[in-house]
Amino acid sequence: MKNFSVQTRSRTDFVKIDHQVAELIADEGIAEGVVTVFIPHTTAGVTINENADPDVTADMELVLDRVVPWEGGYRHLEGNTAAHVKASMVGSSVQVIVSGGKLMLGTWQSLYFCEFDGPRTRQVWVKGIAEG
Ligand code: ZN
Numbered sequence: 001m002k003n004f005s006v007q008t009r010s011r012t013d014f015v016k017i018d019h020q021v022a023e024l025i026a027d028e029g030i031a032e033g034v035v036t037v038f039i040p041h042t043t044a045g046v047t048i049n050e051n052a053d054p055d056v057t058a059d060m061e062l063v064l065d066r067v068v069p070w071e072g073g074y075r076h077l078e079g080n081t082a083a084h085v086k087a088s089m090v091g092s093s094v095q096v097i098v099s100g101g102k103l104m105l106g107t108w109q110s111l112y113f114c115e116f117d118g119p120r121t122r123q124v125w126v127k128g129i130a131e132g
Pocket of ligand 1: 076078079080081084
């Protein structure tokens with residue numbers, strides 16, 4: 001397993017991590033296979049979505065805040081229940097096919113680290129499995 005850290009800049013932040021993941025796959029020498037990207041946190045997650053228009057991630061933040069407001073009469077005393085719920089909504093891991101040594105993402109897709117209780121320094125765990 002490999003890992004790298006991500007410094008987030010605000011309470012909610014979507015940080016592109018394609019480059020770091022691709023670099024680790026190259027370091028591992030994986031040409032054909034699959035890579036799992038796992039986020040070992042309870043108030044952050046990972047998703048794949050549009051990389052061209054930054055308004056898409058801005059709108060994702062807007063929608064998530066609408067569905068799960070920060071203040072909501074929650075029970076969890078730490079006060080960050082909304083971040084926990086959003087982390088479960090986006091999920092803790094994604095898998096991407098690796099072919100020809102490259103991440104097989106669609107033209108408009110990127111991997112996004114999703115921060116919901118930042119700013120913080122976070123970890124991303126990456127495990128590539130070579131085919132055959
Ligand atoms: Zn908490």
